[in-house]
Amino acid sequence: AQSVTQPDIHITVSEGASLELRCNYSYGATPYLFWYVQSPGQGLQLLLKYFSGDTLVQGIKGFEAEFKRSQSSFNLRKPSVHWSDAAEYFCAVGARGGYNKLIFGAGTRLAVHP
């Protein structure tokens, strides 16, 4: 069955520190992978996506993610975290290709200490 696992429920980092949020997926075919951020009162916003090609993808707000097929992972990274990055982050896989049926992980809540 298709699934997405985000092993870390909560992560706390200091402002300016680097960040890596983990995501593992289970999917039979070539996955369409996404990272979304959810802030209170706002809809989920797409940070980046991987459909094909270069396995290191750049997104908005200075985020990047690397697709590693051998590890079934799509970890999100940012070299220097800002206080405004505090939010809930969701990894997702497109189960029917592209933006069709999205299967989400449980999310990782990021807290940023000043």
Place this chain on the structure above:
Amino acid sequence: GAVVSQHPSRVICKSGTSVKIECRSLDFQATTMFWYRQFPKQSLMLMATSNEGSKATYEQGVEKDKFLINHASLTLSTLTVTSAHPEDSSFYICSARGGRENEQFFGPGTRLTVL
């Protein structure tokens, strides 16, 4: 651009009543809209996919008669929770697909509390 709104943002109702939630794509037309349910500290679960002018496709385990979806226009989809019970209390999120890449754009969600 690509803004999706939901109304209301919060609703409290009594058990046994029905509640309607609206999802609107404000600046684009969406032939497909999606409805998700999010439990506290859990992921979003797709409930159904609605295509304008046709019946919604429900995910396995979702009661069609309890969660009525209508997608009557290219900018509006509604979710009606019929005969609501406390276990229906949740955060309901819609998304609308559009743009050059047919991306899903998400609404801010509706918090439903059934007393």
